Amino acid sequence: MSASGGSLPLTLVELLHHGPLTDVTVHGPAGRDTQITAVRIVDRLDALNALRPGDAVVLTASAASAAWTVEMALRAAWEHAAACVVVAGDGGRTGSVGELAERLGIALLVVEGDALDVAVRIASAVARPEAGRTALVAEAARAVAAAGVRPSAVLSALHGALPATSVALTTPSGEVAAGRAAALEEKPGTLRVTVAVPAPNGEDLARLTARFRPRAAGWDDTVREVLGLAVAPLTAWAATERLAAERDGHEAAQLLLDVLDLLGTVGSGAPPSGAPGPGAPQAERDRAGAFARATALGWPLRGPFVVYAVRPDGPPQPHTGPLLTARWARGGPDSGPLVAHAGVWVSWRGTGPDEAHGRDPVADAERHLRGVLAVPGRLPRLTAAVAGPAPTLEDLGAALDDAVAALALARTGEVVRADRTGPAHLLAALPREALQGPARTLLEPVLAADRDGTLLRTLAVLLDVGGAPSAAALRLGVHRNTVTARLERLRGLGRDPDDPALRLPMHLACRVLLDDPDAPPDATAGGGTDSG
Amino acid sequence: MTGTPTDGPGRPGSLTPDHLRRLAAGARVLSAGTEESAFRVTLDWAAAELDAHGPVPLLPAHELPGAGLCVAVTLAGATAALAEQLPTGEEPVRAVRAVERLRGRAAEAIVPLNTAVENTLIAIATAARCGLPLVDGDGCGRVLPLLEQTLFALAGHSPAPLALATPGGDVVTVESAHGRVEDLVRPLLLACGGWGVVAAYAWPGADLARGLVAGTVGRAVAAGADEGEPAFAVYRPRRLCRGRIVAVEQSAGAYGHLDPAAASGDDAGLPSRPTSVLVDEDEGLRRRIRLEAHNEILLALADGALLASVPDQILILSAADRRVLDVERAVPGMVVEIAVVEADVRWHTARGRALARAGHGAPAARDEGRSL
Numbered sequence: 001m002s003a004s005g006g007s008l009p010l011t012l013v014e015l016l017h018h019g020p021l022t023d024v025t026v027h028g029p030a031g032r033d034t035q036i037t038a039v040r041i042v043d044r045l046d047a048l049n050a051l052r053p054g055d056a057v058v059l060t061a062s063a064a065s066a067a068w069t070v071e072m073a074l075r076a077a078w079e080h081a082a083a084c085v086v087v088a089g090d091g092g093r094t095g096s097v098g099e100l101a102e103r104l105g106i107a108l109l110v111v112e113g114d115a116l117d118v119a120v121r122i123a124s125a126v127a128r129p130e131a132g133r134t135a136l137v138a139e140a141a142r143a144v145a146a147a148g149v150r151p152s153a154v155l156s157a158l159h160g161a162l163p164a165t166s167v168a169l170t171t172p173s174g175e176v177a178a179g180r181a182a183a184l185e186e187k188p189g190t191l192r193v194t195v196a197v198p199a200p201n202g203e204d205l206a207r208l209t210a211r212f213r214p215r216a217a218g219w220d221d222t223v224r225e226v227l228g229l230a231v232a233p234l235t236a237w238a239a240t241e242r243l244a245a246e247r248d249g250h251e252a253a254q255l256l257l258d259v260l261d262l263l264g265t266v267g268s269g270a271p272p273s274g275a276p277g278p279g280a281p282q283a284e285r286d287r288a289g290a291f292a293r294a295t296a297l298g299w300p301l302r303g304p305f306v307v308y309a310v311r312p313d314g315p316p317q318p319h320t321g322p323l324l325t326a327r328w329a330r331g332g333p334d335s336g337p338l339v340a341h342a343g344v345w346v347s348w349r350g351t352g353p354d355e356a357h358g359r360d361p362v363a364d365a366e367r368h369l370r371g372v373l374a375v376p377g378r379l380p381r382l383t384a385a386v387a388g389p390a391p392t393l394e395d396l397g398a399a400l401d402d403a404v405a406a407l408a409l410a411r412t413g414e415v416v417r418a419d420r421t422g423p424a425h426l427l428a429a430l431p432r433e434a435l436q437g438p439a440r441t442l443l444e445p446v447l448a449a450d451r452d453g454t455l456l457r458t459l460a461v462l463l464d465v466g467g468a469p470s471a472a473a474l475r476l477g478v479h480r481n482t483v484t485a486r487l488e489r490l491r492g493l494g495r496d497p498d499d500p501a502l503r504l505p506m507h508l509a510c511r512v513l514l515d516d517p518d519a520p521p522d523a524t525a526g527g528g529t530d531s532g
Numbered sequence: 533m534t535g536t537p538t539d540g541p542g543r544p545g546s547l548t549p550d551h552l553r554r555l556a557a558g559a560r561v562l563s564a565g566t567e568e569s570a571f572r573v574t575l576d577w578a579a580a581e582l583d584a585h586g587p588v589p590l591l592p593a594h595e596l597p598g599a600g601l602c603v604a605v606t607l608a609g610a611t612a613a614l615a616e617q618l619p620t621g622e623e624p625v626r627a628v629r630a631v632e633r634l635r636g637r638a639a640e641a642i643v644p645l646n647t648a649v650e651n652t653l654i655a656i657a658t659a660a661r662c663g664l665p666l667v668d669g670d671g672c673g674r675v676l677p678l679l680e681q682t683l684f685a686l687a688g689h690s691p692a693p694l695a696l697a698t699p700g701g702d703v704v705t706v707e708s709a710h711g712r713v714e715d716l717v718r719p720l721l722l723a724c725g726g727w728g729v730v731a732a733y734a735w736p737g738a739d740l741a742r743g744l745v746a747g748t749v750g751r752a753v754a755a756g757a758d759e760g761e762p763a764f765a766v767y768r769p770r771r772l773c774r775g776r777i778v779a780v781e782q783s784a785g786a787y788g789h790l791d792p793a794a795a796s797g798d799d800a801g802l803p804s805r806p807t808s809v810l811v812d813e814d815e816g817l818r819r820r821i822r823l824e825a826h827n828e829i830l831l832a833l834a835d836g837a838l839l840a841s842v843p844d845q846i847l848i849l850s851a852a853d854r855r856v857l858d859v860e861r862a863v864p865g866m867v868v869e870i871a872v873v874e875a876d877v878r879w880h881t882a883r884g885r886a887l888a889r890a891g892h893g894a895p896a897a898r899d900e901g902r903s904l
Contacts, residue, residue, distance in 0.1 A: 066783055067808055068824045068833055075836025096779060096810055100820055100836055 009035040009054065010129035011219075012084055012107060014136070017163050020121040023112040028101030036083040039123040041116065045069065048076035055082040056126070058119040061089060070097045070108070078104040086122065088115035133222050136161065140226040149237035151178035151292050154230050158210075161226055165212040169197070169234065169295075172204045173302035173350060177295035178288075183211040193220050195227040199298055200239040206295055208234070241296035249321055253340040255293055260397045262287045299337050300350040305396055306365040306388035308336070308347040309403035310373075313381040313412050323379050331372040342404045348396060351389055361389050362417055370415050383410050387418035432512050439509035445493040447513075458486045460510035462497045543668055543750035546587040547656060549579055551753050555656075558756025559649035561763050562845060562856060562873060563675065569615035574607070574653040577619060581660035588656055589665035591641055593746030596667060596737035600640030603628055604671055604684065604733040604740075605655045607648075608696065608717060613726025614650075623697040624658035627731035630695030630703045635734050641665050643740065645682060645732070646672035647748050654729060666749065671733060673745030673876035674845055677827065678890055679713050683878050684733045684743035686887055694732035698724035745876050764854060769871040772832060772839050773821055774851060775813040777866045783808040783824055809848070809862050811870065821870060823848065825859040832870060840872040843879035843888035847871045 012034040016024060037054030040047070042063050051057060057077050064070055064087040073085050074097070084107040101108035111118050125132055140161030147157035151169050155178045158167045168176050168183035176184070183192075192211050199205035208227045212219070245252040262283070294301060310328075312320050324345060328338040336349035351361040366386045373382045385406035390399035406418035440447065443456065450456050458476060462483070465471040469483040476483065490496065495506060544551050556575050582588065596602065605624060607614070632638055642664050644655035652670075659666040671682035679691050691713050696704045704720055706713065713732075721728055733740065755766040783806035809829075811821040819834040823846065831841035840846050848857040851867040862868070878884050 066806075066824070067781070068783070068822055068831065071822055071833055071836040072838070073836075075833070078836070096781065096808075096820075096822075103820060104835060 008129060009037050010126050010132055011035055013163070014129065014132040015056075015122065015125055016109075017136070020125050021109070021111055021118065025110040027098030027108040027110070029105050029107055034083045034107070036122070036126050039119050039126060040082075041119050042073060045072060048073055051076055051080035051082045053081040055080070056084050056086055056122050057082050058086040058088070058115055058122065060115045064088070064115070067097050071100050074100055074104055074106050074108060077106050082106070084109055086111055086115075086118060088113055088118045136222060137225050137229070141229050144229045144233060147233070149233045149240060151234060151237060151296075152288075154233050154237075155179040158208075158226065158230055162210065162212070162223060165210050165223065167208060167210045167227070170207050170209060171295050171301055172206070173300070175291070175295075175301050177206060177292045183209045185211070187211070189213055191220055193223045193227060195224060195231060197231050197234045197238075200235060200242065203298065205238050205298060206234065238296040238298070241293055242298075245297055249325075249340050252297065252337065255290060255297070256339045256341055256346075258286070258290045259294055259299075259393075260400075262290055263394055263397065297337060300348060301393055302350055303392040303395065304351050304361070304389040305348045305393075305399060306351055306361050306386060307390060307396070307399040307403045308365065308369055308384060308386055309400070309407040310338075310345045310347070310382055310384045311407050312345075312379060313383065317380075320380070323377070324382075327372065327375060327377060327379060330375065331368065334368055335372060341400060344404055344407055346400050346403065348388075348390075348400070362386055362419065366415060366417055373415065381413045383407060383412050384415045385410055385418055386415070430508070430512065435508065435512040439512040442505055442509045443495065443513065446490065446495050449489070449493055455486060455489065456510065456513065458483060459490055459495065459497060459506065460514055462487065462490075463503065463507040463510060467497050543592065543747065544590055544753060546589045547582070547666065547749075547753075548587045549582050552579055552582060552653075552656065554756030555652065555749065555753045556649060556756065558754065558763055558766070559647060559652055559752040561755050562647075562767060562847065563649060567611040567615075570607075570611035570650055573614050573618065574650045574657070577621065578653040578657040578660070580621070581657040585660040585663065588659045590749060591665040591667050593667065593669045593741065593744055596741050596744070597640045598738040599736050601632070601635055601637050601734055602641045602643050602667065602737045602740045603631055603639045603731050604643045604645045604682075604691075605658045606645035606651045606679070606730050606732070607654050607727060608679070608730045609721040609727035611650055611727070617699050617725045617727070619699050619729075620701070621657075621661070622701075623699060623729040624654060624731070625661050625697075626701075626703050627695040627697035627729045628658060628662055630697070630705050631693060631731045631734045634693040634695070634705055634707060639664060639734070641667050641737065643667040643733075643744070644670040644749065645679075645730075646670050646675050647752070648675045649752075652749060652752065658729070658731075667744070668749045669744040669746040670748045671740075671743055671745070673748060673879070674843070674873070676843075676888060679717065679730065679732065680711070681887055681890060682733070682743060683745060683876065683884075684735070684740060686878060686881075686884055687739075687743035689733055689735050689739060689743060691732040693734065694730055696720060696724075696728045696730050698728040700724055743878075764849075764856075767873045769847065769873045772846075772870040772872055773811070773813045773819065773834065774815055774869045775811040775821060775867070777809060777862055777864050777868060778812050779808075779810040779864055780862055781808040781810065782806070783826075807859055809859060811868060814867070823859075823870070829859060832872070839870075843875040843885060845873040845875065847873065 015021065015036060016026065035054055036056045038052065038056070039058060040051060040055040041058050041060065042048060043060040044063065055077070057073055059070065059073055063073070070085070070087060076082070077085050085101070086109045088111050098108060140158070143157035143161050144154060147153035155167055155169060159165070166180040166183040168179035168181060170176055170184065190211050190213055192209060195208045196204065197206040197208055208230060210223050210227055212223060291301065310324070312324060321340070325338050328335050328347065334349055336347040338345055338347050365388065369384050369386055373384060385403045387399045387403035387406060390396050402418040406416050406421050409421050410416040446455055446459060458472065461472045461475050462469070465475060469487060470480050473480040473483045487497070495502065497503065497506065547555070552575070556571070560571070605627070628639055628642070639662065642655050642659040642662065643666070644652045647670055656666055671684040673683065676682075685691065693705060693707045694713065696717060702724055706716055717730070751766055755763040757763070806824070806826045809823040809825065811823065813819045813821060813834070821839070822833040824830050828842070829846035829848070832839040832846050847870070848859065848862060849855065849869040849871055850857050851869055854869070857866070857868060875888070879888050
């Protein structure tokens with residue numbers, strides 16, 4: 001009774017975990033990487049002299065009737081490098097014998113049932129070792145199918161199917177979305193098998209990584225095959241999550257809030273290192289769930305990040321969200337997710353290693369953003385801001401705040417950088433409507449005397465350049481003497497630009513009255529709107 | 533052969549009461565399980581016969597009367613019964629005379645069947661009473677329980693014709709047993725009070741010499757010359773290991789059917805229950821030693837490997853005083869030495885092993901131990 005040629009021999013582990021034996025009690029080292037090549041039935045002691053390496057030594061009831069005969073069989077198995085000793089129908093004598101099995105490092109299997117029946121069943125498994133592996137894969141397929149698409153359930157099914165194996169679902173950037181972080185730890189004597197999980201659109205969604213101690217040649221193939229069973233459910237899970245997110249943008253918005261909220265409330269800003277157990281605090285479980293959903297949506301979770309904030313012009317329209325999402329998606333994966341946040345749309349993406357060395361990631365992001373916004377379409381005019389880089393996920397919230405604030409300062413159609421908003425943007429951010437009245441009151445004498453607006457414009461430029469007539473003449477494109485004359489008129493009207501008490505209020509009033517919110521920045525008088 | 537005695541210069545020419553005392557002590561060294569009352573009875577018996585009839589000449593094996601009839605004598609039955617039904621003193625003579633009648637000639641020497649102390653003492657009493665010399669040797673070289681378990685039988689000599697003389701005055705003779713001696717004699721013993729003296733193996737000296745283990749009587753006398761370890765050393769035991777008893781288990785027994793070389797067994801002849809004694813070696817490889825005992829220790833395993841087995845005599849010695857410890861008295865926690873006294877080389881042939889294992893089929897030893 002021996003193995004058929006060609007295929008890899010059955011291992012003891014396979015026999016025990018997925019073989020034809022039931023109710024097995026194992027003494028000695030069961031986790032051994034031991035191959036079983038044949039079954040030897042021993043009914044008398046002299047048969048022990050004929051053992052061969054790889055034999056599963058099955059003792060008949062009479063041969064196993066005394067502890068000492070079992071001990072002699074263990075010894076003979078050890079001397080001949082046999083795989084294991086099998087005793088059917090324990091008579092309760094294996095206590096002291098089990099210690100010898102441990103000592104010699106030979107597995108002693110105590111099996112219910114008749115010895116010859118057990119021998120035939122082992123021989124059948126030895127003859128067709130692939131049947132055991134097929135049984136394992138079949139069992140795994142059943143478990144994965146029963147688990148549905150939730151990653152935690154799928155990973156749990158994988159752990160059940162693969163004994164003594166750690167499996168983790170990780171994002172492309174390496175964070176654990178579900179499973180055991182131990183799968184990622186390099187340990188001596190372990191092997192790793194990785195299977196890619198594609199997103200519904202074929203992009204890289206996640207990876208399944210299994211780590212185990214090699215049991216037998218070909219075991220890694222079996223592990224790979226079992227991991228492969230989980231790919232389709234996980235892709236389906238991502239599709240489901242994305243569909244839900246697209247159908248209802250509020251869900252993504254809520255998820256972003258959840259992620260930011262959890263980062264704020266649950267200590268460490270790093271993504272969870274592994275799925276929390278049932279005893280973990282609720283916050284930990286919330287956190288793990290939020291990160292798993294974020295993974296399904298393909299959200300970047302590893303910094304450094306650059307952050308976008310986008311605002312369509314005009315009042316919100318029902319179709320604005322879908323149109324913007326479509327426009328955003330056309331920008332490619334570099335655009336990142338588009339999520340409603342703080343009254344505007346925000347997005348973020350991880351900056352690659354190229355950008356980390358030497359290049360300005362925010363400048364690249366700004367260029368990318370201008371490209372996306374320049375695409376013609378039915379969308380209203382878009383105003384956008386770029387912020388960053390945010391080194392870690394923990395800093396994402398602050399960077400989003402920066403981008404949203406910079407967007408508030410940006411003029412319509414403009415793309416601004418949160419790190420470079422200048423004085424003109426501060427001034428532009430003033431509540432013009434509210435200041436119109438006071439401004440007109442302050443500059444009433446000038447406005448009354450000024451028919452064509454030149455006097456007001458000259459006052460503004462003089463205040464912009466610090467009261468120097470030569471610089472103002474250059475800026476206004478007139479002769480210096482003309483500026484000096486207008487300055488005299490202004491002084492005559494009681495509105496001297498050099499008066500310290502009046503300088504700041506008059507400067508503000510000029511801005512409020514002169515700046516046209518819809519005018520391009522370079523059309524405003526005085527220049528200096530954008531230092532970039 | 534390590535354990536086989538030979539005729540030596542220290543052997544006495546004849547056995548005096550002083551030799552008897554030393555022999556009695558020396559023969560008991562290896563047999564921890566000797567029934568004390570039976571021992572006292574046979575010792576008194578032999579001493580009385582020596583007092584009455586004078587010293588018994590001790591005949592070296594090579595001086596066996598070649599053509600003269602030699603008769604082996606042994607106690608049969610339960611030794612405990614000996615103290616309950618005391619001997620009349622006539623039993624040995626009547627048994628020898630019955631065999632002489634069957635053979636048609638007078639015996640010229642008496643030989644002990646084996647080295648059991650009662651058997652040697654009975655043989656001395658017989659020789660004194662009959663006025664015959666005692667052969668310095670026996671038919672076994674050790675103790676085995678059955679009448680056929682002798683090197684005489686191994687050499688081709690039947691125990692029959694034999695005679696059984698009982699304390700009740702009966703004499704039963706068996707002329708041709710065809711290998712059923714034990715089956716025939718055992719019921720007779722039950723019928724006659726539990727014990728008797730058997731005279732058997734009545735063959736010419738030259739024939740018996742082929743089955744004789746020479747020098748065992750002189751060896752027992754030498755062993756009794758001193759107390760403690762020197763006496764034990766006479767038997768040249770090999771030390772197997774030293775350790776602490778960790779468990780004493782009831783064993784499943786059932787040895788007979790495993791070894792094809794084992795003769796068909798008769799467990800009824802081995803009354804005590806099979807027992808396993810587990811010893812953890814406290815030196816060297818620190819092996820787990822398993823001793824399987826049934827009446828005597830049948831085999832010793834070290835981590836499942838055979839250290840020794842019958843027909844060699846495996847002994848548990850108390851480490852404290854190096855006295856032989858009866859298996860029945862082995863308890864967990866005791867520190868012991870395991871030693872083996874090798875049997876005569878003829879027992880190690882295939883037929884010899886098979887005969888010695890009658891009643892229990894233990895496997896043959898293949899491991900070497902260390903000499904004490």
